[in-house]
Amino acid sequence: MFLDKVKITCKAGNGGNGKVHFRREKFVPNGGPEGGDGGQGGSIIFKTTPNMTNLADFRFTKVFKAGNGEDGGNNMCDGKSAPDLTILVPVGTVIKNSATGKVIADLTSANETFVALKGGKGGRGNSKFATATRQAPRYAEMGEQTKSFELILELKTIADVGLIGYPNVGKSSLLKAVSNAKPKIANYHFTTLSPNIGVVKAFDTNMVWADIPGLIEGASDGVGLGHDFLRHIERTRVLIHVIDASGSEGREPYEDYLNINAELEKYSDKVSKIPQVIALNKIDLIDPEIRDEYLADLKKKIGLDKKIFEISAAAFMGLDDLIKCVAQELKKQPELVKMEIEESNIDKRQKKTYEITKLDEGYFEVSGDLIDEIAFNVVLNDYNSFAYFQKRIKDEGIIDALLEAGMQEGDTVKMCQIEFEYLV
Numbered sequence: 470m471f472l473d474k475v476k477i478t479c480k481a482g483n484g485g486n487g488k489v490h491f492r493r494e495k496f497v498p499n500g501g502p503e504g505g506d507g508g509q510g511g512s513i514i515f516k517t518t519p520n521m522t523n524l525a526d527f528r529f530t531k532v533f534k535a536g537n538g539e540d541g542g543n544n545m546c547d548g549k550s551a552p553d554l555t556i557l558v559p560v561g562t563v564i565k566n567s568a569t570g571k572v573i574a575d576l577t578s579a580n581e582t583f584v585a586l587k588g589g590k591g592g593r594g595n596s597k598f599a600t601a602t603r604q605a606p607r608y609a610e611m612g613e614q615t616k617s618f619e620l621i622l623e624l625k626t627i628a629d630v631g632l633i634g635y636p637n638v639g640k641s642s643l644l645k646a647v648s649n650a651k652p653k654i655a656n657y658h659f660t661t662l663s664p665n666i667g668v669v670k671a672f673d674t675n676m677v678w679a680d681i682p683g684l685i686e687g688a689s690d691g692v693g694l695g696h697d698f699l700r701h702i703e704r705t706r707v708l709i710h711v712i713d714a715s716g717s718e719g720r721e722p723y724e725d726y727l728n729i730n731a732e733l734e735k736y737s738d739k740v741s742k743i744p745q746v747i748a749l750n751k752i753d754l755i756d757p758e759i760r761d762e763y764l765a766d767l768k769k770k771i772g773l774d775k776k777i778f779e780i781s782a783a784a785f786m787g788l789d790d791l792i793k794c795v796a797q798e799l800k801k802q803p804e805l806v807k808m809e810i811e812e813s814n815i816d817k818r819q820k821k822t823y824e825i826t827k828l829d830e831g832y833f834e835v836s837g838d839l840i841d842e843i844a845f846n847v848v849l850n851d852y853n854s855f856a857y858f859q860k861r862i863k864d865e866g867i868i869d870a871l872l873e874a875g876m877q878e879g880d881t882v883k884m885c886q887i888e889f890e891y892l893v
């Protein structure tokens with residue numbers, strides 16, 4: 470099963486909550502604050518591995534959640550941070566934010582890592598809030614809460630050279646003849662159902678060639694296997710356009726050449742502009758008596774300014790010259806450039822919010838994730854704790870917003886489990 474596009478759901482871990490705790494020892498009446506910090510939540514990290522060739526591993530596993538950080542403990546014990554969750558992907562994986570469709574990462578080399586979602590920060594324990602004048606803080610911070618995101622993984626194979634052409638023209642045979650790849654070869658259309666990759670040696674360099682399923686006229690409208698697999702040659706820098714020069718299936722080779730180029734144009738401007746080297750294959754099947762004249766004529770039609778080679782993948786004819794030319798063409802092309810990252814840091818922690826509801830005359834409720842955070846761990850009968858609470862709601866502009874909503878002195882305000890009277 471070959472899979473080159475999947476949607477997955479990822480969530481980094483929440484941060485653990487800070488702890489409120491005081492030392493209790495025999496004969497020590499007022500022990501100091503020693504609540505520990507919450508641990509950090511695990512992050513979601515992607516890492517490329519050369520051992521994967523497609524995204525089939527994601528067929529059944531589509532939800533990835535990193536662990537939450539542990540809450541802080543007593544005796545200055547900090548909560549354990551959760552380990553990061555590393556998701557292995559093949560080289561050439563492009564990661565998009567499903568909500569916006571924008572590219573957030575393009576992983577083009579082996580063992581490349583990308584932190585997609587950062588784990589939530591742990592909250593500070595009450596020991597961190599102690600100062601000379603505030604020796605017994607009865608509050609701690611809540612750990613940072615993370616959200617889940619849908620991500621699209623799309624594989625765009627990384628190869629230097631792409632083999633294109635009609636089905637059965639001998640693309641896989643050519644790859645097999647010149648590389649370490651062992652693609653399936655057979656005398657019927659669409660033998661190749663997913664891309665094959667092979668390493669081809671030329672002089673002192675190695676090139677990676679990719680053979681994709683055959684194209685036919687109308688591929689851009691979904692005929693045959695469609696043009697979906699062209700995604701895998703989008704980033705190649707040279708194409709080998711393989712043509713059955715013998716016309717063994719009754720088609721006219723020159724027509725084949727034009728039709729395939731028309732399909733490339735329909736697919737994308739970028740792909741249609743990749744430089745081509747043309748391989749006139751199966752020349753062993755052409756009657757030797759007319760061969761030279763026939764091929765000269767075909768070449769003239771295609772254009773004598775083009776790089777054209779007469780080969781036979783099955784009989785190993787003309788392959789060295791073809792490889793040499795492809796290697797030279799490749800040298801002229803610029804190195805692969807990464808895709809533009811359209812959206813960085815999708816994980817921007819959204820500002821926490823709140824909402825004011827008038828429950829009754831002189832009775833208001835304030836709710837929302839900001840309130841949950843502020844009200845976390847408040848101890849109402851503790852002077853410091855309540856002072857901290859008051860300061861936070863004032864600093865966040867909640868008092869002003871309540872006044873704007875009509876709150877007057879003596880009115881009651883409810884926030885989570887807390888209710889207080891507004892006094893000036």
Ligand SMILES: Nc1nc2c(ncn2[C@@H]2O[C@H](COP(=O)(O)OP(=O)(O)OP(=O)(O)O)[C@@H](O)[C@H]2O)c(=O)[nH]1
Nearest residue numbers: 636637638639640641642655659660661683782783
């Ligand atoms: N006589 C001859 N037969 C060839 C040559 N190249 C390939 N063939 C035969 O053509 C048939 C198709 O070859 P493949 O390499 O599978 O063709 P393909 O282009 O990869 O085909 P798809 O994967 O179906 O698109 C096989 O039977 C090959 O043996 C050649 O140079 N000469």
Ligand SMILES: [Mg+2]
Nearest residue numbers: 640641660661
């Ligand atoms: Mg094939």
